[in-house]
Amino acid sequence: MIGADMAATGTASPPREPLRRDREHKYIAGVCSGLGRHLGVDPLVVRIAFVAAAAAGGIGLLLYAAVWVLIPADDAGAAPAPEQRTRRGRAAIEVALGVGLLTLSVLLTMRALGLWFSDAIVWTVALLAAGGGLLWRQSLRPTPAEVSPPAPTVGLPEPPPAPEELRRERNRVLSRNGIGIALVIGAGVFFLYATGSLSAARDAVLAALVVAVVLGIIFAPWVVRLMRSRDAEREERIRSQARAEMGAHLHDSVLQTLALVQKRADDPRAVAALARTQERELRAWLAGREGGHDRLAAALESLAGEIERAHGVPVEVVVVGDRELDSRSEALVAAAREAMVNAAKFGGGSTVDVYAEAGDGELQVFVRDRGPGFDPAAVPGDRRGVRESIVGRMSRHGGRATIHSAPGAGTEVELTLPQTP
């Protein structure tokens, strides 16, 4: 029907809103409003449909509750504040307990009505489902070690997570896994008890338990040490990445400006303008609001203009496709900026060509000049421009940078960022 209406009016259909509960226009949980927004119909129509379905045997209420549980709210993707995280954690526990009690009530009702296989099967399956579900869900969540460190290309690098926070998260993971394992073991024990096989299995279980305790006592110190060293290694890696990002940014901004100031030392007005620009940029970076462009093409065009003004070299930009910038593609833009600056500084005044392509799979940017070129292997180790601001930065964000250059043959920097790191 909606499609027919669209076709009748002959207008191009706008991109469909993602299916999220609309908390801003909610009466209860924003289910109807979110569905209406997603389907492109008036939420009132959806509300009337739900009320009618609720009147017809209560199916509407069940449907509403199911959608409420399954569909996230429209701000669920935002990083929650600590107190919000605590609130959501409590909410998750209440929802889990509520669903568990409702399931229990259904099972007890079925048992009372005689719609029942046997205690040994149903309770075992219920415990297995609860424990298995908990373990499975936990396995799908990233562990503290797998959570990717912050990518502070734009803005002040975030401080690494405190060891206390890491410990708390690890304890949470362990307690959830512990509950899941206990439920699964409980299911097995209950099944053996209900089928009368517990006494036969007791000796084997006891032997396994003794072996497990002995092994636990022997290996516990190594396991604890291993976990501590893993945490320490991760903290060090995050700190080192933050330092590298900070260094790359300082190189790209402050050091470049200082080099320009030295070059134009005979022009006080140009030096003052450079200092003002750098001050503004640094303040914006410290405040975490650097950039101002949220799409690739706009960001590259803006950089090209900035470099043309600073170095007096023409920069031609061609962008095929476009994409919203995220932290990874912002890193690519920062690496492209460094490549453009290098081309402008060392390209012998030739035009700098920038070609960017935002495909479905990956994002690519090529920066080319027709200058004298250089031997990448001969770059001294203390020069951070290519090594840290381009190659290191791309590598830290799951991409790669390749320099094609030779003396007398110009230089091309190829930056590639896959869809996923």
Added chain:
Amino acid sequence: MSRRLDVPSLVAGLGLIAFGAVLLADAVGAIDLSFAALAPLACFLVGNVLLAMGLSRRD
């Protein structure tokens, strides 16, 4: 100014009314309320309230 529904209170209130009705029916002899019937009813009531509280808090 629009007033928002306090869903947990609504669910708890409706549940208590239903629970009271069942107890009343048992008291007047309309039904014979046994533990096997009362336990799932209590689980249903508490489960609904917890679910409503959790979902509201999540939002």
